[in-house]
Amino acid sequence: MASFHPDRPALVRRLRAAGCVYAEDEAELLIAAAGSAADLTDLVDRRVGGRPLEHLLGWAEFCGRRVAVDPGVFVPRGRTALLVSAAAAVAGPTPAVLDLCCGSGAAALVLHDRLAPRWLAAADIDHAAVACARRNLDPLGVPVYEGDLFAPVPVQWRGRLDLVVANAPYVPTGAVALMPAEARLHEAPVALDGGADGLAVLRRVAAGAAEWLAPGGHLAVEVSAGQVEALRGVLAATGLAPTVVYDEDLEATAVTARRPG
Structure with missing residues (x-):
């Protein structure tokens, strides 16, 4: 009060x-x-x-949790609840989970509670995001690695992950300037810009997931509805079998993709 x-x-x-x-x-x-x-x-x-409300408060609400969000760090969006739900639905019991492009660590925070994973880690290339994610995840004993996609992840998990979740940037470069000012001016460009067609980072995520997932493991990503067919092709080319999930209320699209075997 x-x-x-x-x-x-x-x-x-x-x-x-x-x-x-x-x-x-x-x-x-x-x-x-x-x-x-x-x-x-x-x-x-x-x-x-124009500052994001969440940066001023120091937290964002995500899936019923308060997640610490520092200035400059990507603010978790409500629509990403679909990605988390879709990922949890395919994870299986006591999975080994990696949250790529983790930002504040919001997805890993929620999946920690929902899945009781035997191993859970997060990674991001942005130093400020890694520091923020560590504030959220250190109390849970979840390591956060700094580096480009799978590069900083301990190599012993290559081919052994059951679930890779990646809320990678998927806004086409030309559309970043059309985003709300509070996003394009106050969040890291690396968290927004997905390259010419928005799928540049997701192509690399898919290629890496094909190597890092265990047989039968799943990749889960978020994308726009207009990018689904192109992403299907990307995933199929890496040997992953995609399934698309929509939520009209959240105006969200998630894609899960299974490594055969």
Whole structure:
């Protein structure tokens, strides 16, 4: 409970004028995060200036969990709940799991609770994301590796993983400039830009997964609906058998792909 007395209607009007769709909810969250009237003014000024709400609060809600999110780190999206659910559905009992392009570690955090994996790790190429993921995952004993895709993962897990989850960037380079300002200006470009057709990183993920998955293991990724057919071809070319999952309510598309055997 705030020890000061903010003008809530004025705060809501200012947030709404800045384009905040959920201005009432955001106002309450900012008030709760502020220690003083000066703190609140600073938070609101930065929010109106385009900073992501989650970066200001220091956390994002994802799959019912509060996930720490540092400035500059990719904010977990609500639609990625489909990716997590699709991954959990194919994981099997006590799986060995790797969360690639982990960002804040949100997917690994939720999968830790849902799957009771025998081994779980995360990896990201962005230093700020790795530091943030470690804050979320260190208390669970989940290691977070820094490096390019599978490169930093202990080699003994090559060919032994049951599940690889990758919320890799899939926005085409030309479309990054069309993203909301709070994403393109305040999240790492490496977490957004998927190359000319949006599938550059996912091609590399698929190629690596074909080597790192155990026979019968699964890759799970997120993609846009318009990229599904191209991604099917990518996965099939690596020997993985894809299945597509849609959720109209979340406006989300996930693809799981099984390594035969």
